[in-house]
Amino acid sequence: MAPVNTNTVVSSISKLVLAHPVWVAIFTLTCYAAFKILPKVLFRPPSIYEGYPGPARESFLLGNRFCKKNGSALPTPGKQSSSKSDPGMMWYNLIKEAGQDTIIYPDVLGSEFIVTRDPTFINHVLADSYGYQRDTAATQATKMLIGEGLVANFGDAHKKQRKMLGPAFSVDYLRNLMPVFFKSSKKMMEALEGDFDLEPLYGYGTKDALLWFGRVTLDIIGLAGFDYDFQAVEQGPNGVAVRDSFQAAMTASMNVKPLDAIVATILFFVLPSFHFLPLTETVRKIREMRDQLIKTSNKIVQEKSEELQREMREGGGSTNVDDMLKRKKDILHLCMKANMSSGVKESDKMSDKELAGQIVTFIFAGHETTATTLAWALQYLAQHQEVQDELRSSLEETLASMGKEFGDELDWYELHDQGFKLLDHVILETLRLRPPVTITYRTAFKDDMIPLSSPITLSNGKQIHQIPVKAGQNIGLSITASNLSSKLFGPSPETFNPRRWSELPEAHSEAKLPSPYGSFVFNAGPKVCIGSKFGLVEMKILLLLVLGKYKVEPVGGITIKSVEAVVQRPVVVGREEEGSKLPIKMVRI
Numbered sequence: 001m002a003p004v005n006t007n008t009v010v011s012s013i014s015k016l017v018l019a020h021p022v023w024v025a026i027f028t029l030t031c032y033a034a035f036k037i038l039p040k041v042l043f044r045p046p047s048i049y050e051g052y053p054g055p056a057r058e059s060f061l062l063g064n065r066f067c068k069k070n071g072s073a074l075p076t077p078g079k080q081s082s083s084k085s086d087p088g089m090m091w092y093n094l095i096k097e098a099g100q101d102t103i104i105y106p107d108v109l110g111s112e113f114i115v116t117r118d119p120t121f122i123n124h125v126l127a128d129s130y131g132y133q134r135d136t137a138a139t140q141a142t143k144m145l146i147g148e149g150l151v152a153n154f155g156d157a158h159k160k161q162r163k164m165l166g167p168a169f170s171v172d173y174l175r176n177l178m179p180v181f182f183k184s185s186k187k188m189m190e191a192l193e194g195d196f197d198l199e200p201l202y203g204y205g206t207k208d209a210l211l212w213f214g215r216v217t218l219d220i221i222g223l224a225g226f227d228y229d230f231q232a233v234e235q236g237p238n239g240v241a242v243r244d245s246f247q248a249a250m251t252a253s254m255n256v257k258p259l260d261a262i263v264a265t266i267l268f269f270v271l272p273s274f275h276f277l278p279l280t281e282t283v284r285k286i287r288e289m290r291d292q293l294i295k296t297s298n299k300i301v302q303e304k305s306e307e308l309q310r311e312m313r314e315g316g317g318s319t320n321v322d323d324m325l326k327r328k329k330d331i332l333h334l335c336m337k338a339n340m341s342s343g344v345k346e347s348d349k350m351s352d353k354e355l356a357g358q359i360v361t362f363i364f365a366g367h368e369t370t371a372t373t374l375a376w377a378l379q380y381l382a383q384h385q386e387v388q389d390e391l392r393s394s395l396e397e398t399l400a401s402m403g404k405e406f407g408d409e410l411d412w413y414e415l416h417d418q419g420f421k422l423l424d425h426v427i428l429e430t431l432r433l434r435p436p437v438t439i440t441y442r443t444a445f446k447d448d449m450i451p452l453s454s455p456i457t458l459s460n461g462k463q464i465h466q467i468p469v470k471a472g473q474n475i476g477l478s479i480t481a482s483n484l485s486s487k488l489f490g491p492s493p494e495t496f497n498p499r500r501w502s503e504l505p506e507a508h509s510e511a512k513l514p515s516p517y518g519s520f521v522f523n524a525g526p527k528v529c530i531g532s533k534f535g536l537v538e539m540k541i542l543l544l545l546v547l548g549k550y551k552v553e554p555v556g557g558i559t560i561k562s563v564e565a566v567v568q569r570p571v572v573v574g575r576e577e578e579g580s581k582l583p584i585k586m587v588r589i
């Protein structure tokens with residue numbers, strides 16, 4: 001028999017795909033369903049959650065996923081949004097309706113999804129990064145999108161990377177970054193002054209807070225993490241390319257349609273090698289962002305390697321790569337050390353793919369989270385003038401007690417002075433109401449009994465204090481629902497009130513929420529956000545500088561709503577196609 005020519009086969013498949021993309025997509029999905037999904041549905045054991053709280057099933061096929069009731073008539077946190085279904089609010093609403101902290105949500109193909117805000121449940125799951133991980137498909141999607149970095153990994157691979165990166169996030173190291181944070185923030189303040197782009201549309205003094213915070217936080221993660229200047233504030237080409245690709249991808253992913261999901265599923269999970277498939281606009285934009293991030297990360301590694309070689313040459317060959325790398329403790333150099341140093345154990349080495357993935361991960365996770373939180377914080381302060389006035393006075397007083405004024409640089413210890421407590425509370429309150437990540441998805445990789453703080457009352461009146469899970473069970477840890485618990489955060493949990501952080505109910509300390517943030521916004525356990533301290537310091541400095549120079553006010557005649565696109569972000573109602581932005585009136589003091 002003549003050997004099969006693989007080139008001819010690939011070329012025939014390509015022709016078929018290009019000629020009949022829809023039929024090929026349907027055929028591929030049908031095969032996938034037949035081989036992968038059908039057996040799971042046919043042999044699914046009976047539910048162990050009979051009589052548990054949660055909404056009644058609407059459909060076997062889709063569960064309640066497209067049920068209109070789920071997203072409607074939801075209360076919205078704060079005054080600034082008209083949205084009836086803010087990100088994460090669906091789970092809060094269902095939990096509130098059930099009157100219990102843990103519910104069983106009917107999911108696709110007869111499966112069930114456990115959603116909880118019970119702190120003991122959440123801590124138990126997050127404490128075990130081996131027993132509870134993202135499901136295989138979500139892990140694969142994360143790796144496709146942001147590479148083999150810290151976010152994507154669990155278990156041993158995660159442990160190894162986390163240990164290696166720890167020094168870049170220690171207080172000892174962060175202390176030395178304060179001048180970097182201040183320098184970039186001051187650059188933003190100067191550039192902000194000359195920005196009049198939004199004035200014709202929204203009136204005198206209006207600036208897009210999200211745009212500027214997005215630029216400056218990219219510059220900060222670049223300089224502090226990789227010793228690399230994106231120059232996003234100055235609108236240098238590298239910064240603009242990354243920000244533009246981000247903005248385009250995030251705008252596209254605000255409106256994901258079923259066809260986008262089908263194409264993405266084929267591309268990411270079923271046949272990743274079918275990269276010649278015609279893409280939808282949304283999937284194309286997301287892929288362009290990923291390609292831009294990979295290109296940027298390769299460029300950074302190449303430039304830094306050349307810099308090291310140069311430094312070694314200039315040092316007259318008396319130093320070697322290992323010595324040079326030992327001296328630098330930023331994210332990039334720690335990664336390069338694990339990648340190229342001869343002094344690292346083989347088992348601790350990082351592959352080229354992991355190195356690139358790590359940089360993409362930090363660009364991705366390390367700037368949009370803080371940028372959106374900062375923008376929401378300004379919006380809340382604009383809506384609550386009395387809090388803004390009190391905050392500004394407290395900042396002024398604290399600075400004066402140090403012999404300083406607005407705009408002066410502070411060191412790590414000064415920034416952590418008790419006098420800045422209200423600033424901390426404004427940030428924590430913003431994160432509580434607008435957590436960038438509203439829900440954490442995990443899948444049980446083992447059978448388990450999960451302990452609860454609040455017992456679940458079954459329909460027969462019986463109370464259970466532990467919930468059984470079988471390996472493969474999907475779980476949602478609802479950060480939004482936990483943040484809006486009046487038991488944990490006191491009365492009127494849907495309103496912005498930073499003062500609540502000084503008078504939290506006793507149940508809050510009993511619940512053992514992660515310290516010192518007092519909520520699950522950075523998650524908990526071994527995969528707790530590694531950049532939480534970095535992010536909090538960065539946000540404090542930026543708010544300190546902005547509030548020292550400007551009084552912020554809401555822009556009249558527009559409504560801001562929140563949409564979910566990786567993180568929860570603001571958009572102007574009626575101008576969603578422009579992507580996320582937050583116009584704020586900034587009046588010079």
Ligand code: HEM
Pocket residue numbers: 150151152162221361362365366367369370373431435436437440441521522523526527528529530531532534535
């Ligand atoms: C407002 C600020 C931030 C919030 C609310 C936030 C939130 C989170 C959350 C919820 C996770 C867990 C995700 C999961 O496991 O599914 C996470 C992980 C992570 N964050 Fe943040 N983050 C913030 C800022 C930052 C910053 C500034 C950096 C980098 C400098 C960063 C880097 C990371 C990384 C690398 C991970 C993965 C950690 C691991 O799996 O070990 N984050 N973040």
